[in-house]
Amino acid sequence: MEQFSAVLRALGDHVSTPAPIVLLDVVEANIRRMQQWADNHGKALRPHVKTHKCVEIGRMQLAAGATGLTAGNLSEAEIFSRAGCEDIFLAYPLWAAGAKAERLRALAQRTRLSVGVESVEALEQLAAAMGDRAELLGVVVEIDCGARRSGVRPADAGRLAALARERGITPLGVFTYPGHGGTFGARERAAQDQAEALRQAVSSLAEHSIEASVVSAGSTPTAEFCTDEVITEIRPGEYVFNDHDNVRLGDCGAENIGLFVASTVVSDQGHSHVIVDAGTKALAREGNPERGYGQVPAYNGYLKLLNEYHGFVELTETAPRPAVGERVAVVPHHVCPVVNSFEELIISNSAGELLARWAVDAQGQLN
Ligand SMILES: Cc1ncc(COP(=O)(O)O)c(C=O)c1O
Structure with missing residues (x-):
């Protein structure tokens, strides 16, 4: 899943976070x-x-x-x-x-x-x-x-x-x-x-x-x-x-994950966690407090808690910490409600070339 970080770096400022990045x-x-x-x-x-x-x-x-x-x-x-x-x-x-x-x-x-x-x-x-x-x-x-x-x-x-x-x-x-x-x-x-x-x-x-x-x-x-x-x-x-749950259940591998959420670290006050700009408004509340609400593979971390706009990325003590302002990829536990949070999908490829932006045509259509 390290490729997600490379894609994020390549996309640079073309992407305003939080945003769902699709690897076409x-x-x-x-x-x-x-x-x-x-x-x-x-x-x-x-x-x-x-x-x-x-x-x-x-x-x-x-x-x-x-x-x-x-x-x-x-x-x-x-x-x-x-x-x-x-x-x-x-x-x-x-x-x-x-x-x-x-x-x-x-x-x-x-x-x-x-x-x-x-x-x-x-x-x-x-x-x-x-x-x-x-x-x-x-x-x-x-x-x-x-x-x-x-x-x-x-x-x-x-x-x-x-x-x-x-x-x-x-x-x-x-x-x-x-x-x-x-x-x-x-x-x-x-x-x-x-x-x-x-x-x-x-x-x-x-x-x-x-x-x-x-x-x-x-x-x-x-x-x-x-x-x-x-x-x-x-x-x-x-x-x-696919998503982290599919990998956990064994029906696909990490290399088959085709969507992640680009987020930005917005706060680090020295706790065991840093804060990213993907909370429940972006990720919905899929998961549970034990397993968390999303994975942050680049830092071996996971989203331990979500507020509406704040995601708490729990880090292991030994792992390096992302800097404030750095972009990190979040792999959703359950991808479907994440897509429903956004108006458009950012279509990229695994090399990080921005290919298109596609509407989530049925976003929020509940009836
Ligand atoms: C009636 C029905 N069919 C098919 C599916 C697709 O299953 P999955 O999301 O596991 O691919 C769902 C998922 O909720 C469902 O409710």
Whole structure:
């Protein structure tokens, strides 16, 4: 990760801190590698855009071979549809009431759109929103495979799919998110839970004479274990940038990190820490007091505490200290909320050449 310091030095005053620096060559390689994995295993790749929220990067993923994109909310789906993506899966139990009903209907008329569903109530709401154009919408039933977030029990998937069919909405298949694979040592086991749950759900649809053409799985940490033949598609998001958590979990190496935050040391009062200008406004509050909120590899330090504008970089006694005014790279523990803090990404390469500035098009779009 020493290369981050070299990039920062090369970028010099072109960058006003704090700012997210994207290493385009690393990102391109990450996109290529995941696409290759999907191609080699006969899976469609439908990347989740919540990590980058950036139209330019979504286009790169599609150009590399992604079958479509995954969105986390209606705004993301609208923004990527307007940018030219023709096939979007809103992998969320959308409650299509009020203005969202009209927006959903409009979006379904211009994009091949599918939405996650996991309750009768939300399904009825979707049907009401679509009115006489129900056939334009696909639904994918969400099942829970162990994360205990949203999703019905696998055996109940068929009933919801059958109800969708009754309402004129096309039941496309099933999906799940193995969020319990995001802790150390849990990736492979979570992927096994996922495959088993998806198999049950596919059988449940078959009991209602519905064939699941979409069986959608995955996350970045579990992607490499999504090999079961029942799975037709994977939806990783973080892989495009990767972060310290991905390295810690073992699903990538430090050399695969494609985004870091450029920060400046603004205070050193001789404590065990120095202060940088990246606090929660830049990094969000992802992490915990024990592990910290970000890594500062050049000084073997980590962000022990964050205030809104102040980041407390804890240093080991023996390590050299960065000087006030010096720029240091912060590697986020979880990259997605960091990107959402900024209006633009600074696009560089590993040699520190400034290539472009790309808008975070869906920044702050919460509904
Ligand atoms: C429904 C859904 N699908 C896919 C993903 C992508 O997983 P990851 O961010 O680990 O790549 C997420 C992440 O939160 C998700 O919630």
